Amino acid sequence: MTTLAARTTAPAPAAPVTPVLRTRTRSHKKAWNVGATVFIWLSSLFVVALWVWGGGVTAVLGFNGETLTTLGRLTGLVASNLLLYQVLLMARIPFFERGFGRDEITRMHRFVGFWSFWLIMAHIVLLVLGYAATAAINPFVQLWQFVWDYPGMLLATVATLCIIMVVVTSIRRARRRIRYESWHLLHLYAYLGVGLALPHQLWTGADFLSSPAATFYWWALWAAAAASVIVFRFGMPLLSSLRHDIRVASVTADGARGVTVQMTGRRLDRLNAQAGQFFVWRFLDGPGWTRGHPFSLASAPTAAGLSISARYAGDGTRRLASMRPGTKVMIEGPYGHMTGEVRGGTKLLMIGAGAGVAPLVSLLEEQQYAPGDATLIARDSVADDALRVDAIADLVARRGLRHVPLVGSRSTRNSPWISVSHNEWRGAHLIQYLAPDLGEYDVYVCGPIPWMKHVTRDLKRAGVEPERIHSEAFTV
Structure with missing residues (x-):
């Protein structure tokens, strides 16, 4: 059976996390x-x-x-x-x-x-x-x-x-x-x-x-x-955008086919945004600005800044790479319930594919957990396409995140959400191997809808209670 190695390093000592009932x-x-x-x-x-x-x-x-x-x-x-x-x-x-x-x-x-x-x-x-x-x-x-x-x-x-x-x-x-x-x-x-x-x-x-x-x-x-x-x-998004004066601060490449956009504004904490949520974004950079695109926050929001990461998937996402600092931004949101408020346990299992890794990273930056109590399974077809690599490495070094990359084409056997390199694994067994004490975990899943269905099915087979599985879809 293929050995799975989770990337970790010895983090700075941290106090154990007390269970929080919500x-x-x-x-x-x-x-x-x-x-x-x-x-x-x-x-x-x-x-x-x-x-x-x-x-x-x-x-x-x-x-x-x-x-x-x-x-x-x-x-x-x-x-x-x-x-x-x-x-x-x-x-x-x-x-x-x-x-x-x-x-x-x-x-x-x-x-x-x-x-x-x-x-x-x-x-x-x-x-x-x-x-x-x-x-x-x-x-x-x-x-x-x-x-x-x-x-x-x-x-x-x-x-x-x-x-x-x-x-x-x-x-x-x-x-x-x-x-x-x-x-x-x-x-x-x-x-x-x-x-x-x-x-x-x-x-x-x-x-x-x-x-x-x-x-x-x-x-x-x-x-x-x-x-x-x-x-x-129309009305509330316009007023919110004017009040907070959100503008593009920087645009950087993120992986071989992605981009990260950092934004600044006034008193962004009053947006009451949480890691794991998303906004509908409109960048006022020319023709086509009226079409809104749902992008999740790629890092924990602060009073001074917001960020998103996107994989190139069409004209709307490709335009992001050419935006200039200072471009005005209109927003709708925040939306979504895939936040830390739904946690019921002390440990975290994050399972993401492609651009779906971004909101999971923002949650890992925001949430409390002890070293070794958070695991990120990141699924990508090509290693160079992986998003938020530097942020993940920082979480591994500072907070003891366990990072399990699954790279390659999809499995051709029991669980198409994992990579072909692990064909001999069943998805439920893989989950149990990486998180043997599943009763203490909340599981966050983000990626393409058909892929998330396969993940959710194997999570239930592994014994995860439905109320501990948190996911969100953005498409109609």
């Missing part, structure tokens, strides 16, 4: 989660109640054209509600961020997005068939009349086409073929689709104006969605 923090987070979940379910039930009050159940029992029509009304109501939640979930509202976390919101956004799309399709088909059956005309004739004769339906047609375009380009296979910058621009058309759908709902949707309660609900939800985008996506 019951209050976890209870607080759970309360936010319960509140956000209850809010979504209650509002969804209210929408169904509107349909029931409007005679929906009675109409369904008729088993005629009206049955199809009322089911079309129901799918339209639910689809509208989900579309607005799409906006609210991605508006980065603190209520949802604290309740669910960024990775859970991202999964919900994708899940809700596809469900709202299929419900919109069902809404159109059911209404066309229902009206056509009632009027005894061809469904295609009915569809033509809907588009041209009903108020707001031309705008609704354009809205539907926008949403179809967003959904098609969000399918994973299609998205892999599109540059991130192009996909991000196309994705913004979802806002246009949601906005263009409003007129036909107000002009032809009886359920939207059937009662004062319904009218209030829909106008309140629309206003909340619009205000959330304006306040949380």
Whole structure:
């Protein structure tokens, strides 16, 4: 069996770390989660109640054209509600961020997005068939009349086409073929689709104006969605960026295909950022600055400086290498719950791949642990591509970090998250070998989503409790 050597040196003596219970923090987070979940379910039930009050159940029992029509009304109501939640979930509202976390919101956004799309399709088909059956005309004739004769339906047609375009380009296979910058621009058309759908709902949707309660609900939800985008996506980031006056201080190469950007600003401690979190960054260095990119903090944040490290993966990351000191920076955040607050044990096992090592290094710089009680497994296909090498070496020398680099192509046997050089190892056995007293560890995982799934699977097989596994995903 291959021998694994962890890079360590004798660090300066350090006092043992006393276990810190974070019951209050976890209870607080759970309360936010319960509140956000209850809010979504209650509002969804209210929408169904509107349909029931409007005679929906009675109409369904008729088993005629009206049955199809009322089911079309129901799918339209639910689809509208989900579309607005799409906006609210991605508006980065603190209520949802604290309740669910960024990775859970991202999964919900994708899940809700596809469900709202299929419900919109069902809404159109059911209404066309229902009206056509009632009027005894061809469904295609009915569809033509809907588009041209009903108020707001031309705008609704354009809205539907926008949403179809967003959904098609969000399918994973299609998205892999599109540059991130192009996909991000196309994705913004979802806002246009949601906005263009409003007129036909107000002009032809009886359920939207059937009662004062319904009218209030829909106008309140629309206003909340619009205000959330304006306040949380534009207003607050702009004010925060102006207040802290963040600028690029230096840009240095980090590995063969990466870069580290150091930034300075005023009173950055008031951002309340923590190691392990991320911001959405916009560098005002020319065309393309409007596209935000999520990068994790690569070192523990201080009152005077922030830093990020990125692997070249597209035009947005390659632009970082050419930025000049003094470039202004706009930020959104901080976001994310992969922080020290979720720790429950005294030891740390960090498992990162590629650029995912950067937030783990920031946590290792910030958190307390005794020499030998923190282990970093860093996965890279090529040794020269490794990020934060100097920072890791410093942690090894000063704080007794155990560093286990796994370099090479992926394993072809049981655990594709490890390198082919360790094919004879099973992932769970490797984890148990490096951290035999797993009950004392918190495990932080960061890297590509499919890779993290393999790591998490082996962590559970090794006996790590789910609440001790901490990870975060940034993609939609």
